[in-house]
Amino acid sequence: MSGDPIHVLLVEDNxxxxxxxxIMLSEECEGRVLIETASRIADAVKRLEAGGIDVVLLDLALxxxxxxxxxxxxxxxxxxxxxxxxxxxxxxxxxxQAMQLGAQDYITKGKFDGRLLMRRIRQAIERTxxxxxxxxQRRRLDALMENIPDRVYFKNREGAFIQVNPxxxxxxxxxxxxxxxxxxxxxxxxxxxxxxxxxxEEDVLQSGNPIIGKMEKETFPDGRTTWALTTKMPLRDxxxxxxxxxxxxxxxxxxxxxxxxxxxxxxxxxxxxDSVSDYVYTVVLEKGHVVSxxxxxxxxxxxxxxxxxxxxxxxxxxxxxxxxxxxxxxNMVLSAVQGDAAFExxxxxxRKDGKIRWIRNKHVPRRDGSGRIVAYDGLMSDIxxxxxxxxxxxxxxxxxxxxxxxxxxxxxxxxxAHEVKxxxxxxxxxxxxxxxxxxxVNDETRSVLGEMxxxxxxxxxxxxxxxxxxxxRELGMQPRQINALLEKAIRFVRxxxxxxxxxxxxxxxxxxxxxxxxxxxxxxxxxxxxxNACHAMHRGGTLTVTTRERVMxxxxxxxxxxxxxxxxxxRTGEPVISIEIRDTGTxxxxxKLSRIFEPFYTTKSTGKGTGLGLSVTQKIIDLHRGKxxxxxxxxxxxxxxxxxxxxxxxxRAPKDRP
Amino acid sequence: MSKKKILLVDxxxxxxxLLRLTLPAYEIREENNPLRALQxxxxxxxxxxxxxxxxxxxxxxxxxxQMKEDPALKHVPIVFLTAIVSPDEAKTRHQIGGCExxxxxxxxxxxxxxxxxxxxx
Numbered sequence: 001m002s003g004d005p006i007h008v009l010l011v012e013d014n015x016x017x018x019x020x021x022x023i024m025l026s027e028e029c030e031g032r033v034l035i036e037t038a039s040r041i042a043d044a045v046k047r048l049e050a051g052g053i054d055v056v057l058l059d060l061a062l063x064x065x066x067x068x069x070x071x072x073x074x075x076x077x078x079x080x081x082x083x084x085x086x087x088x089x090x091x092x093x094x095x096x097q098a099m100q101l102g103a104q105d106y107i108t109k110g111k112f113d114g115r116l117l118m119r120r121i122r123q124a125i126e127r128t129x130x131x132x133x134x135x136x137q138r139r140r141l142d143a144l145m146e147n148i149p150d151r152v153y154f155k156n157r158e159g160a161f162i163q164v165n166p167x168x169x170x171x172x173x174x175x176x177x178x179x180x181x182x183x184x185x186x187x188x189x190x191x192x193x194x195x196x197x198x199x200x201e202e203d204v205l206q207s208g209n210p211i212i213g214k215m216e217k218e219t220f221p222d223g224r225t226t227w228a229l230t231t232k233m234p235l236r237d238x239x240x241x242x243x244x245x246x247x248x249x250x251x252x253x254x255x256x257x258x259x260x261x262x263x264x265x266x267x268x269x270x271x272x273x274d275s276v277s278d279y280v281y282t283v284v285l286e287k288g289h290v291v292s293x294x295x296x297x298x299x300x301x302x303x304x305x306x307x308x309x310x311x312x313x314x315x316x317x318x319x320x321x322x323x324x325x326x327x328x329x330x331n332m333v334l335s336a337v338q339g340d341a342a343f344e345x346x347x348x349x350x351r352k353d354g355k356i357r358w359i360r361n362k363h364v365p366r367r368d369g370s371g372r373i374v375a376y377d378g379l380m381s382d383i384x385x386x387x388x389x390x391x392x393x394x395x396x397x398x399x400x401x402x403x404x405x406x407x408x409x410x411x412x413x414x415x416x417a418h419e420v421k422x423x424x425x426x427x428x429x430x431x432x433x434x435x436x437x438x439x440x441v442n443d444e445t446r447s448v449l450g451e452m453x454x455x456x457x458x459x460x461x462x463x464x465x466x467x468x469x470x471x472x473r474e475l476g477m478q479p480r481q482i483n484a485l486l487e488k489a490i491r492f493v494r495x496x497x498x499x500x501x502x503x504x505x506x507x508x509x510x511x512x513x514x515x516x517x518x519x520x521x522x523x524x525x526x527x528x529x530x531x532n533a534c535h536a537m538h539r540g541g542t543l544t545v546t547t548r549e550r551v552m553x554x555x556x557x558x559x560x561x562x563x564x565x566x567x568x569x570x571r572t573g574e575p576v577i578s579i580e581i582r583d584t585g586t587x588x589x590x591x592k593l594s595r596i597f598e599p600f601y602t603t604k605s606t607g608k609g610t611g612l613g614l615s616v617t618q619k620i621i622d623l624h625r626g627k628x629x630x631x632x633x634x635x636x637x638x639x640x641x642x643x644x645x646x647x648x649x650x651x652r653a654p655k656d657r658p
Numbered sequence: 659m660s661k662k663k664i665l666l667v668d669x670x671x672x673x674x675x676l677l678r679l680t681l682p683a684y685e686i687r688e689e690n691n692p693l694r695a696l697q698x699x700x701x702x703x704x705x706x707x708x709x710x711x712x713x714x715x716x717x718x719x720x721x722x723x724q725m726k727e728d729p730a731l732k733h734v735p736i737v738f739l740t741a742i743v744s745p746d747e748a749k750t751r752h753q754i755g756g757c758e759x760x761x762x763x764x765x766x767x768x769x770x771x772x773x774x775x776x777x778x779x
Contacts, residue, residue: 422670425764429673429765430676432680432766467742
């Protein structure tokens with residue numbers, strides 16, 4: 001204000017006084033005072049309403065208003081401009097009245113000079129401005145306290161509220177903040193929260209350091225819980241001594257609830273993501289060429305690779321397809337690019353962790369308005385579990401069918417055996433009878449009878465094989481030496497071996513561990529295989545029988561989804577005994593190799609085999625939980641390999657001999 | 659010394675007749691009607707009995723059980739003849755009633771051997 005001139009409105013009807021005051025002021029302040037005059041209250045009001053007046057110098061004796069009335073009229077129009085009144089010589093009473101009505105000051109006519117007048121004017125302006133500022137400040141503070149939704153309080157050193165805002169009062173259930181004065185946190189909260197809050201206050205009182213932005217869980221005696229973000233500050237008096245605390249706290253219950261809900265939903269999302277088995281991708285095309293690929297949620301879950309890894313490595317999608325299935329998938333992609341209608345395939349995928357999974361891969365072309373293909377959307381679903389259960393179901397079904405088939409075959413076999421063997425019995429004894437008769441002295445007759453007996457034995461063997469095949473029986477397991485059983489079997493078919501001119505070579509491992517077997521059944525297996533070998537070498541050859549002890553290798557353990565279910569019987573590292581029976585005969589045509597274990601399937605000419613020998617053999621090995629394979633040897637002939645569990649030293653056989 | 663007496667119970671008369679003809683060293687009685695088997699055994703008082711297992715109207719097992727309850731027959735050895743039991747199974751069931759099984763078709767020599775074994779002749 002020092003630079004700007006002071007605008008003074010002189011309200012005075014006496015021209016002499018006006019002139020005098022002007023002279024006094026201009027002498028004192030040399031152009032820093034601009035004086036305007038009004039001789040009537042109505043003029044003064046008009047001028048004040050126009051603005052720009054800093055102070056009014058008011059004579060209380062005016063023609064249109066007398067005494068303090070003039071003051072009241074002016075103030076009702078302009079309350080913010082300070083008014084200094086001039087009173088007559090002995091009008092102290094009026095002066096006091098004027099001050100009570102809001103005049104800033106008064107001067108007594110004839111008792112002041114320019115200097116005094118100017119000081120009073122300046123003081124009046126200054127005081128008014130200060131009061132106005134204070135009032136503004138107070139109003140702003142009140143507005144803040146009254147309206148802010150945050151809770152504001154002031155407490156004394158004892159923790160009692162000395163001032164609170166309506167937001168805080170309403171939290172405690174009061175309409176009027178004054179109702180809260182004198183109370184403490186203990187009157188509203190549970191002890192747990194009140195004690196903690198009091199401890200925090202003590203800290204602030206002691207240290208003088210504020211606690212800023214502390215998250216507080218507020219619990220009420222009725223069990224209700226709210227969350228607040230609180231700042232506590234020390235309250236100081238004019239000398240700086242701490243006389244209490246004050247603070248602001250914001251209700252963040254909704255935020256906190258939302259946060260907890262968000263965290264819960266994130267957790268649910270993560271759990272969901274873990275179980276995701278579907279993965280959506282989009283391949284964007286331009287003129288039949290792939291321009292970009294978008295990988296959706298589930299990419300990581302299904303393939304083990306992140307979308308970024310796919311983006312970095314353009315051929316990754318191809319490499320992760322199981323090699324045998326790549327052609328099929330590539331064909332699908334080609335047809336997708338050409339815009340063929342949607343179709344799906346099932347293929348295997350090698351995940352990043354090396355696991356092989358079955359995937360159903362389906363795509364749908366996306367076209368623009370003119371029908372041109374612009375992209376295709378794909379859905380990959382991991383169907384490994386479903387596939388596995390399907391396979392289990394299939395296996396169970398086929399086992400059931402097999403069991404039913406065997407049951408029927410069993411009944412059929414028993415019926416056939418009875419009806420065939422009884423006539424064979426008559427024929428056999430008949431042949432015995434004829435052999436005793438005088439007719440049989442003739443060599444030719446004897447040879448005819450011999451051939452008839454052979455034919456009869458063959459017929460009997462067919463029925464016997466059928467019976468053996470069809471009637472599942474319990475095994476009489478005993479710990480035995482495989483080498484000894486093989487020797488016995490070789491002796492048993494010595495006649496066939498000699499007849500075929502076959503040389504027998506045995507490579508038996510010394511000191512083989514015992515094997516738990518049904519000796520009769522295993523003998524039958526060896527006899528079947530050796531007989532087959534002899535039949536394959538009817539013009540001579542070498543039969544090599546080899547035994548050895550070894551342990552199962554990981555490569556032989558069941559491969560994931562390899563379909564080799566027989567492998568499940570053995571565990572890696574388990575001691576086993578291998579028996580190889582190899583001939584140097586004609587071998588089995590490759591296309592027939594896969595069928596040789598089927599019942600009634602035979603590669604032999606009529607009369608040489610029933611087609612049941614290998615079925616029975618396989619069944620016996622299955623019952624022993626062993627493994628048999630028959631393959632053509634690279635150097636010719638057939639090699640049959642049987643694998644049986646060895647009895648580990650120290651183990652007792654499941655059923656020891658009594 | 660009188661011939662050993664053998665009872666053959668089998669509904670197949672061709673078999674019993676031919677077996678009788680090929681084993682002249684024994685006195686053989688044929689019974690082709692299983693329902694009369696027990697009665698015939700009591701009358702004939704055989705030294706040994708061959709019993710078919712599967713016959714119409716009566717099975718060998720039941721007939722054997724009845725014979726084993728007859729004081730006059732219970733010590734007579736019985737050998738079952740059966741078409742549908744394989745030899746190794748016969749072994750496992752060897753102990754049933756102390757009876758042996760022979761799988762059909764049996765030759766005259768097998769039967770002879772079996773008789774000699776049981777009768778010690």
